[in-house]
Amino acid sequence: MGLVTAVGLANTGKDVICIDNNPEKIEQIKKGHLPIYEPGLEELLIKNLARIEATSDSKAAVWDSDVIFIAVGTPFNGEQIDLSYLKQAAKEIGNALKQSNGYKTIVVKSTVIPGTTLDVVRPIVLRQSGKTDDEIGFAMNPEFLREGNAVEDFMFPDRIVLGVTSGRVENTLRAVYSGFTRTEILITNPTTAEMIKYTANSFLALTISYANEIARICEKLIEVDSEEVFRGVIMDKRISPIINGKRITPGIASYLRAGIGFGGSCFPKDVKALEAYSNSIKVDGKLLSGLLYINETQLMHVFQTGLEKHKGKVKQITILGTAFKPDTDDIRESPGIRLAELALENSINVAVHDYIAINNTKKHFGDKVEYFEEPLEAIRTSDIVFVTTIWPQYQLITDEDFEKNLKKDAILVDTRSHFKERSDKPWRYRIGVSR
Numbered sequence: 001m002g003l004v005t006a007v008g009l010a011n012t013g014k015d016v017i018c019i020d021n022n023p024e025k026i027e028q029i030k031k032g033h034l035p036i037y038e039p040g041l042e043e044l045l046i047k048n049l050a051r052i053e054a055t056s057d058s059k060a061a062v063w064d065s066d067v068i069f070i071a072v073g074t075p076f077n078g079e080q081i082d083l084s085y086l087k088q089a090a091k092e093i094g095n096a097l098k099q100s101n102g103y104k105t106i107v108v109k110s111t112v113i114p115g116t117t118l119d120v121v122r123p124i125v126l127r128q129s130g131k132t133d134d135e136i137g138f139a140m141n142p143e144f145l146r147e148g149n150a151v152e153d154f155m156f157p158d159r160i161v162l163g164v165t166s167g168r169v170e171n172t173l174r175a176v177y178s179g180f181t182r183t184e185i186l187i188t189n190p191t192t193a194e195m196i197k198y199t200a201n202s203f204l205a206l207t208i209s210y211a212n213e214i215a216r217i218c219e220k221l222i223e224v225d226s227e228e229v230f231r232g233v234i235m236d237k238r239i240s241p242i243i244n245g246k247r248i249t250p251g252i253a254s255y256l257r258a259g260i261g262f263g264g265s266c267f268p269k270d271v272k273a274l275e276a277y278s279n280s281i282k283v284d285g286k287l288l289s290g291l292l293y294i295n296e297t298q299l300m301h302v303f304q305t306g307l308e309k310h311k312g313k314v315k316q317i318t319i320l321g322t323a324f325k326p327d328t329d330d331i332r333e334s335p336g337i338r339l340a341e342l343a344l345e346n347s348i349n350v351a352v353h354d355y356i357a358i359n360n361t362k363k364h365f366g367d368k369v370e371y372f373e374e375p376l377e378a379i380r381t382s383d384i385v386f387v388t389t390i391w392p393q394y395q396l397i398t399d400e401d402f403e404k405n406l407k408k409d410a411i412l413v414d415t416r417s418h419f420k421e422r423s424d425k426p427w428r429y430r431i432g433v434s435r
């Protein structure tokens, strides 16, 4: 997120300095190489390299900048959000500001629980720097980037949310985002901005869990496909308005779909952090805990569906897709990875395939699973094949290909309705459909 923001702002003509305490990452960025996989980002980095500096010297970088964005990680530590990296960054910035001149604006971009910018970051920076609110401004500016789509999401944002502490800070940030003349800007206070980010992510996560609970009901009925149920629901004109005789299908429709549950670096940690925060302030967050429970159990549900539908002993499964979604090499909280772990815990061998995430998968599993470069090779010796990531390339595999390569009596469990357009086959099961 930090790098996408840096490159994206540089692309609108701003001079940007990237600070990271990992010298390897700094060297890579200087050479125009990406430390992560993100479509389109490397090209944009190379194009704007003249406007992008990268350094581990935070002091000089902070002195030279008018606006300092904090984009460090805020992981969930099992009980609550871990703000240690954020506090460290705030301390470093405060120290650097001791000897600096001129007005500075500190912007929190990391996802943080409500109140963090004003009650955690601001006091640390002011204390460390010895300065006052007249010399330093604070803001919270959440990001809404999707991995795999981050460049497009940055260049064509649906909204820019600026949680500011004064008119001066607002003007400074409007100038930072001056390249986005067509985008609606929401001006609010930092705590509301923090809450917007959590509410947005938990809302999207909620729709996924809702779809999965409905799907489990549909599976128990006769001849009901949850895809069709949701198609009917989405036709409500309050969800998909009809404008000039044409129905506008909302983007949310793709989240309202039965599957294997959500993963990735954001939804699981953000919903857990909001749930923990709501408990800490004595708000009984049943909906948040419920949606997390559904997500947790959906994985087991998918696994058991496979075991039930397969006639006979299951010795090996194949996971087609270990990335938590297509176009990323990120395997954090990935359903494919978690399903593989579940199988290993049940003494079932695992074969895996992915197009981009295989190196990260190797780092995660070592020699505990078998790796394949071709999906059809990965399925040959397995009893159950789980399609867990909707890589478009899997669509190119025909049913004849599957039939030729699947072992006798083997089945395929389509956990994400990737093959919903295809005709029924006795060896293929889809999550969310009664059969």
Ligand code: UDX
Binding pocket: 143, 144, 145, 146, 147, 148, 201, 204, 208, 254, 255, 256, 259, 261, 262, 263, 264, 265, 266, 267, 324, 325
């Ligand atoms: C998410 C938010 O979408 C983004 O706005 C925020 O800034 C960061 O968190 P990201 O985690 O990258 O972004 O990906 P997203 O595409 O939203 O996927 C999250 C989970 O939802 C994945 O497990 C994915 O499989 C699932 N998902 C995604 C769906 O079920 N349906 C979809 O249409 C898209």
